[in-house]
Amino acid sequence: MINAVIIEDEPKAANELKDILEQIRKDIVIVKTMGSIEEASEWFQQNDPPDIIFSDIQLSDGLSFEIYKNIDLSSPIIFCTAFDEYTLKAFEANGISYLLKPMTPAKVEESLRKYDELKAAFSKRQPSANQLEALIRQLRPSYQTTLLINVRDKIMPVKAEDVAYLYYNNGVVSVYLFNQQQYFIQETMDDLESKLNPSTFFRVNRQYLIHRNSIQEIERYFSRKFIAKLFLKTPEPIIVSKIKATPFMNWIKESI
Known part of the structure; x- marks a missing residue:
């Protein structure tokens, strides 16, 4: 069985993803759904890492990259995001797949196919803090000065x-x-x-x-x-x- 967690601050989106996963993969068990950096950070510190993480990017208390920058995780991450494909190329360069919202069974299946193919590599390779910081800078919006x-x-x-x-x-x-x-x-x-x-x-x-x-x-x-x-x-x-x-x-x- 594959233990998975979902990090998503929109309950509707989290439930949609959970329903899709249950429909297309009988071997995936959702062990936890979380909605914030604070909640996820605390959970990862107190529990064994899951086999896979489905993570939104923009959460109620910041960008989810902060979770993975501060906690040593070996779990592969599939990002769920509304950002366009140009930005998402950065994730692929780091060996991380993604789901582009709105989510559909076909998109989820494609991401899981990548997970299956790269499972061995994911278990050995985790994006460095510098790589994650680069992604944070790239995705951070430009604010009015x-x-x-x-x-x-x-x-x-x-x-x-x-x-x-x-x-x-x-x-x-x-x-x-x-x-x-x-x-x-x-x-x-x-x-x-x-x-x-x-x-x-x-x-x-x-x-x-x-x-x-x-x-x-x-x-x-x-x-x-x-x-x-x-x-x-x-x-x-x-x-x-x-x-x-x-x-x-x-x-x-x-x-x-």
């Missing part, structure tokens, strides 16, 4: 690194700089969150998107929430919601 803000009847460019935090109130997004100047920007918080580097900016709640260097201290709040206090004065307290609390603390640890 400049914001265009409104200054009366003019538009002025401001470097993202100079932004301490962004604040949403009554349909208006304000930009607060480290030099304590305040401006307005004609973009939504959702758009800004997707455009700014998540290693630098974190959306703690509906109203605030904050730069990590603006954080002075963090206080515990009731119901497992936190209050983030910045070096700058803010219009109202920055309460980190319960659902964001764990990702927020993990994000903070990345800078230590």
Whole structure:
């Protein structure tokens, strides 16, 4: 029997893959399905490695390559991703197959055929940390480094690194700089969150998107929430919601 794990943060996609595997291969047993870097890292540290790993790339808490860079695994990995074929050539160069979403039985069968053919090689060869880091750099999106803000009847460019935090109130997004100047920007918080580097900016709640260097201290709040206090004065307290609390603390640890 082939013991397999699935690392996928979308339950629907994980269930689809599991159903396909059960249909086409009776010798595959799904021993675990996980949805985050944190969960997978902990599981691999406490359990024997599986025979094969089906892994998405973009998870809720980052790129899955971080799992394999930090944990010594000999298991072959079949990546499940929505990236185009040009990018995926990098995986093949490292002896790793892939599934291009949306998944179909034919695609899964082709990936498993590669697994069968390369099984012996996979057991001996694991991509190096440098190779995985190269893949991370290649797949990491290009984030916006400049914001265009409104200054009366003019538009002025401001470097993202100079932004301490962004604040949403009554349909208006304000930009607060480290030099304590305040401006307005004609973009939504959702758009800004997707455009700014998540290693630098974190959306703690509906109203605030904050730069990590603006954080002075963090206080515990009731119901497992936190209050983030910045070096700058803010219009109202920055309460980190319960659902964001764990990702927020993990994000903070990345800078230590």
